Amino acid sequence: MADEQKKMTDGAAARRQASLFNFGFSANVPDSTKIRRSHEASKKNYEPKRKRLFQKSWSSIFDGLQDTDSGMLCAHCVARHTGNTSAATTDSSTFVTGCRSYRIDSIRAHWESPRHLACVAAERCRDRGHGPLDIIVQKLGEQNKHILEKLFNTAFAVLKNELPFTSYPVMIDLQIKNGSDIKNIQGYATSKACSRFATYIAESVKEPLQQAVSESKVLSIVFDGATDSSISEVELVYCRILDKGYPRDILVGLEDLQHAHADGVFDAIGRAMQSFAGENWLDKLVAAGSDGASVNLGNHDSVRTRLQQGRDYIVAIHCVAHRLxxxxxxxxxxxxxxxxxxxxxxxxxxxxxxxxxxxxxxxxxxxxxxxxxxxPTRLQGTRWVPHVQKASxxxxxxxxxxxxxxEHISQGGPGSxxxxxxxxxxxxxxxxxxxxxxxxxxxxxxxxxxxxxxxxxxxxxxxxxxxxxxxxxxxxxxxxxxxxxxxxxxxxxxxxxxxxxxxxxxxxxxxxxxxxxxxxxxxxxxxxxxxxxxxxENNRDKSTEIIQAGRIFDLKDWPRDRLDLANYGHDQIRLLSGHFRIILERNECDVTELQNEWMHVKAHFGQRLRNNPGTNQPYQINTLLAEQNPRLTNILKLIEIVLVLPTSTAICERGFSTLKRIKSDWRSRLTTAMMNHLLWISIEAPSLQEYNAERAVHLWWSKAQRQRRPQFVQLTVPQDVVDQPDSEEQELVDFLMSE
Structure with missing residues (x-):
């Protein structure tokens, strides 16, 4: 009873105190609590205005911590990310891209994270000393690389000759039967492995092509559409650049068509070119070649009108072989x-x-x-003329x-x-x-x-x-x-x-x-x-006028008389420079100097033509591009534009022939991405004798989502073999490879 009375008394006292707070009275709060509350309030008001900076002492506490303009970086994680761009361990870390949260708590959290610890461990493995076991592992990796290159060469031979993936295991078995050391690699001898290798082989083939296109100042495209064996509409795209003074057609790739109208074709070309040549490919484009279909070259609502929208200088060319x-x-x-x-x-x-x-x-x-x-052969085909000729x-x-x-059939008896x-x-x-x-x-x-x-x-x-x-x-x-x-x-x-x-x-x-x-x-x-x-020679076509103007760079047509040569070609230079003025100025070409440099070009070749009228070695304008004369920097940019103009889409027809051989009725499930890989290998890759698999092996090894393990076997190595002296390291390597 006494306890209940005490509780009632305490409750009444609390209510009286709360009512007094409403009129400004304060409770009897300890001084330490007041100080703490005041500090928290002031900190809350100060923190948003505070400007945190990097503390130099952090560098000595956290090994590898760096302060840069982009924020704090972890040297270990950055090194791991640079060496392996596909490493999932570093992609999401702000200490790779730059951390601006200058708090020691953020640094501690990263330094204790599994991501950071994995990067530090990888770096230590890479930089550790060359002890006996380290040398053994290195030699083991070199021998594996040698065998892997053999596997990639075998896969390349299958893909270059347009054979199915199932041919790869058979060729591996044949080499093993003939005594090859490929048998020391456990796995990677299946058709699935061949299809995976195709991705990296194609990547190694595509890299120098993309580099050449990115370094080119101007380019043109050639495109055509078809339906493959899987009844899918695709668009095949090539680009033409100048390589050492001569035109070169490079396969860009296949792209699925969502719709076969102008918007669908234009979007497919854009996707293919953007993935291969980058986002600025339209800034380099000077011409586009195609067949005469209205969806490609129509005056209204065509691929041509979309390419020329805001870029009137782009020349749309109808394939001359088709016109023939x-x-x-x-x-x-x-x-x-x-x-x-x-x-x-x-x-x-x-x-x-x-x-x-x-x-x-x-x-x-x-x-x-x-x-x-x-x-007897049929008359229908890609081209009418050769089919009629062959049939006749x-x-x-x-x-x-x-x-x-x-005569035997027509004179046969009844029932024959x-x-x-x-x-x-x-x-x-x-x-x-x-x-x-x-x-x-x-x-x-x-x-x-x-x-x-x-x-x-x-x-x-x-x-x-x-x-x-x-x-x-x-x-x-x-x-x-x-x-x-x-x-x-x-x-x-x-x-x-x-x-x-x-x-x-x-x-x-x-x-x-x-x-x-x-x-x-x-x-x-x-x-x-x-x-x-x-x-x-359709005079109503603007492309015909441009192509005919480009004939001035054909040295066979140059007049031999000095006076005639002095007046030759100025109107055509004026026409070409006016038409391509935007692209020329974008490439830092001084258009006002073209006429003067054109005179230098005529002087350069004119004297040789007059002094050697009967020479069997024809002079070509392409040699100027190979020499890169500093006095002709502006005119060379105009010559480059003229030489990359496409005249035929026959390269697309050859590409479709390759597509038809690879994607047959028995391989109709090949995806467009895989078809691009196979086409790059078949069309753009060098011959088997010239092929070097080192780059493809490096890509395969470095771009894996997890560690490659070509020698993954449960080994039990005797301790006496491990403890061998350095002079007998090769015996240990041979033992490991023989298991």
């Missing part, structure tokens, strides 16, 4: 005899392609006649065998073949014995020989805008000659028919009346030349 094909098709698509030839070649191909029985009979007849037979050549080469077979097959055989045999058809076929062969040579010239990787007009002019002259003078193939056919009195290879030809006139050829050749000129 279109010109030839324009010339002959309305020719009745050409339609007959096309129909004949198509029926010939279908007859043997869809009938194994017919193909077997053809080979039996060829064997009896002791003739070689080539299976196979027909002419095995003419007698085809005639014999089709269907009415449709007999009708087709009768039609083909009739056309093959028509003198007019054969005469035009041989004439077409002469025309296609000229066009094919021109097409091959335009498809060369080192072809520039300076070269292609020469190739076209040469083809035009050959066609002009062919319009009046029969070609080699046509002349040989006419001579044989005349000698055989209307027979060709012992086959009597219909509609032969002794008229061997050649008048029909002139109209066809003239039409082909006219339409090619219309396609290749």
């Amino acid at each position: 094909e279109l010109g030839v098709l324009d010339a002959i698509k309305n020719n009745n005899m050409m339609q007959t030839i096309q129909d004949l070649l198509k029926k010939l191909y279908k007859h043997y392609h869809y009938s194994p029985k017919a193909l077997r009979e053809l080979h039996e007849i060829a064997e009896l006649m002791e003739e070689k037979i080539i299976k 050549q196979s027909l002419i080469r095995s003419y007698q065998v085809f005639i014999t077979h089709f 073949a269907s009415a449709e097959v007999k009708g087709r055989a009768t039609f083909i045999a009739k056309k093959l014995k028509d003198f007019r058809v054969l005469r035009f076929l041989f004439f077409l062969q002469d025309v296609l020989d000229i066009i094919s040579r021109l097409s091959l010239q335009l498809q060369r990787s080192d072809s520039t805008c300076i070269d292609f007009l020469d190739s076209f002019e040469s083809a035009a002259l050959s066609l002009t000659e062919l319009s009046s003078t029969p070609g080699q193939r046509y002349a040989g056919f006419i001579e044989e028919v005349r000698a055989g009195n209307g027979k060709f290879k012992d086959v009597t030809l219909a509609h032969y009346d002794g008229d061997l006139g050649y008048e029909f050829a002139k109209d066809i050749c003239d039409d082909v030349i006219q339409r090619l000129c219309h396609r290749l």
Whole structure:
């Protein structure tokens, strides 16, 4: 009862004291508590205004602590991060990027963290002395590296030859059977290992390419789209730079297309170029080459309009090899005899392609006649001209065998073949014995020989805008000659028919009346030349004007007279410098000095051309870029722009051929990232004899998320072997490698 009364008394006293606090009275608080509360309040007001600084005494307390402009750094963690950029132990630490929290508590927390302790341990292992066991570990690593390079060379051989990953284990087993020391490496002999190695091999191939592109002041791109074996739309991108004075096409890579319209293609090109050439690739771009699809080169809402938005100097170039094909098709698509030839070649191909029985009979007849037979080829393909040429050549080469077979089918008894097959055989045999058809076929062969040579010239990787007009002019002259003078193939056919009195290879030809006139050829050749000129010299296209202006750098066209040479090319220099003024000034080119330096260029080569008019060694403007004459720094920048202008997209077609070989129906699950690795190795990597795997092995070793362990085996090393003297270290290494 007394305790309860005491509690009530204490509670009343507390309530009275609380009520007194409301009127300004203070409690009887100890002085120490008042001082502590006052100190905390003042500290709370002072701390936000306080400017903390680095204390020099911290450097002696914490080994490796440094004060820099970016904040406090830990030398151990920075060294570990620099040596291994993928190390997860240092990526998230502020003492690698710079810590501005100048508190000793922050430093202690980092110095006691597992991250820091791991970095210190790694540095001690790296810098420790060269005792017996250290030398053993080093030698063991060198032998492992030697074997790893063999593994990477084997993987490179598989990838360079476009073989599947499953070929890699077989080649490893073969080398082990032949006595190779690859067996000392435990693991890394599976197809999965080959696919992992591909990433680092491709990275080692790509690094110098990216370096060359980053150092280039100007570049151009070439792009084309296709659908691969997995029915995925992809865009293939190449870039062209100048390497030692000569153009070089570099594979940028494949990029998936989200949509096939202009925005989708432009975004795909941007992603590919940004990942390969950096974010400033558009500032270096001077030209873009593609086929003539409207999504690429249309005047409205195309890739071309997006590239030229704010960059009017970028030249959009339609592939000249593609324009060549279109010109030839324009010339002959309305020719009745050409339609007959096309129909004949198509029926010939279908007859043997869809009938194994017919193909077997053809080979039996060829064997009896002791003739070689080539299976007829189709007309459709990437390029029309070479396919028609190849199909017509196979027909002419095995003419007698085809005639014999089709006559046998058409004259067969009931039940030997269907009415449709007999009708087709009768039609083909009739056309093959028509003198007019054969005469035009041989004439077409002469025309296609000229066009094919021109097409091959335009498809060369080192072809520039300076070269292609020469190739076209040469083809035009050959066609002009062919319009009046029969070609080699046509002349040989006419001579044989005349000698055989209307027979060709012992086959009597219909509609032969002794008229061997050649008048029909002139109209066809003239039409082909006219339409090619219309396609290749389209004056409405701005790119044609720029390309023709670039011809002034072709020394073969320079006048030999001094007065004519003095006035040569100034208008073209003015046109080119005005068009590319923005990109020239961005590259610190003094445009006002171009005309003066152009005179120096003409003086440099003009005297040599006059003094050596009959020299067999042609002078080229590319030598100036290799010499880098300091008096010509401005004009060389303009020459570089002209030489990187692309004229053909044939390099993309070759890239798609490589893509088709690698990503077949049996490997259709390859991702775009892996396809890029395989394409870089197949297209850009050196030959197997020239390949050095050291860089790829280094990347594989240093970019791992965890430590590589090529010798991971549970070993039990006898103590007496460990305690061997230094002179017997090699025996210990041999023992470890033999386990």
